[in-house]
Amino acid sequence: MKTLELDSLAPIYGGMCLSRLDGVVFIKGAIPGEKVLAEVKEIRRDYSIAEAVEILNGSTDRVTPRCRVYGMCGGCHYQHISYERQLSLKEEIVADCLRRIAKIDIPIAGTIFGGQWNYRRKVQFKLSSVSGGAAPTIGFYRENTRDIVAVDECALLHGTLNRFLAKLKGARFLNGVREIHMLTGGNTVAFLKGPDVDEAKLEFLLDIGFDGAVAALAPDYQRTHAAGDSHCQLSIGDNGGQGISYTVSPQGFFQSNWELNQVLVETVKELLGDVSGKRVIDVYGGAGNFSLGLSKTAKEITIVEDNPYSAADGARNIAQNNIHNISYITKSFETIRENKTYDVVIVDPPRIGLTKAAVERLLSLKAETIAYISCNPSTFARDAARLQPGYTPSSVRLIDMFPNTYHCEVLGIFRST
Template structure:
């Protein structure tokens, strides 16, 4: 049974929030719209709903550029002009920080992105017939031939990739592609088991001829473990004056237009401040550690991903640095090394789950720390953690927003905290 509701505002997750007899979360809507909805999932305190008909559309609503919008689960905001997307994200970030973290700060700086064709990494899904992305909240694969979020060279290989899989009767569950600014590519074929590995054609030239001549390396995986490698395992990316080696199993920021802005936000907090030592947790391949080493006497990077640590250690050499070291350790174990290192500055760039109270408590015990720079991709866990940091003596002073994921509800932010 359908009903008509009015959207009060857009909330975290990309949903329009409506209040009637109860709270309704409705995707693909805008504030002020009257929408006919159908409830798809009842919860105790709210209902998840789908819009059936936009009865009274917002004057700001625009026609989505992508024919798969609302089918594919990748985008939330293509019906919203990009400038308005930024406004909405700013308000959501402020609301989450205030409501969850009791942090009342203006968003000091906002860095918009190029709205489309920004992603340098993609994870295609394949079900034996359809090649593309999952439907929203589903494991059903939507077959696509173009994605507006991807760098243009990705879109040029979608058809050749599909054709290749059918031609050689391969059924990977995922095909993960990373492309640098020179369009050089690493490709991972991830199979649900190892039964197809023996059928792989072991000549990279065939993949280059039939998929893309810019392929540098291909890995074949049984779930997460690599079984076979063709060509090279790494490619390089240059951001500003910094050179990064990135391997097939490492993490690198996915928006090619925003990596420099993130680095600049971190660097400006240490440049000309006289800090001697910095620790970079969840450091990956050294995205922030490498620039930091140009502005402080010593830097220690801590990362649990073994391949990322290998990349990071080579990036010390590629950037001619003598004052940067990397340690393979989970954050909880790395705290001991951080304590012995006596840093004045600590950088965190954790996964969406954020930190935990133990990490926050132990970091806060290190007397030498004067400043914490927290890079977050989840405002709700960020707000939770900031509340804990305040409890242990660190006050949030600045909040900046870097739009890493245009057309989606995801929000990247950088918060600077100082001891009070």
């Protein structure tokens, strides 16, 4: 055990805080400015990792976590911090990454946020392996392990998903299922994985009142069983009930905080300005989250997406909305060799950010504007540095897509120089 006082301005991306009082120590469960009694859990060559076990001088931003398994389940990191302070911490983290990594000093303005609780419309429940006819444990992985923490209710999940979690608990019939992936929107879709997945288990889900479709995938990832519509039904925008129809399959990708995603889509449109008559390329474009709305004014849009499920979702969305100026390239962005230039680029890469080859390809497009949506401020800052001197950011803002976690969604608008 050691007493540690945290540096007042040292939140660290990853849910920890930094103390330099006795070497470099990353501390879980504390807030910048606090004095804590911490237990060192791991000693590495250049730093240590510790966990706060007693708060000696607490922050006024400290609150009581809502979840009874907070600190055991690996899903949340910030429930002990007031939501207002969560937002300011994340803004500080984004700004710090840009200063340290990209040498860019720009204000983080216009943070976008919504409800703190019950926002997730997508979940992966983990189920234990049991014998003797007992019901499997249903919950989430303990942080950095494959041990399952039983969960009765998750404060981040949409109410529909929590209601089905309550129905699934204690179900011996689910033996042989290892994961249940669920999406909810206008309907609810379940996707089962495990060594014993069959039609009988789908019937069980229907019998307990499953509202919508169910789909199951066999261990070979090929054989699929379905009842009803196996795509989750959503919409982008409203426009007096005339929103864009949007569907997604369980194997595809969509933003689980759908309400805030709607705000993000509109914000990207506003910041890009008038795209009338312009060519747009949407890299890692998924099922058309950003492109579908822009298609009403853009001259043409190319979506680059090598996930076959997301590309299939996108093709379905294009057809359902009777759109004729969007086309797909279903291979990796780095391998594209066409010589087209584009006016606008939208890029929404995975957490690892852009490869060097992707940055080179991006620069070769010679676009006027790049809208970069990132789920990792460190790789966002690294890529912002790589885009210089060809592009400079005109605005950077935080989108708090995942309240009560350390995850930071970042939107940067880059203009050619």
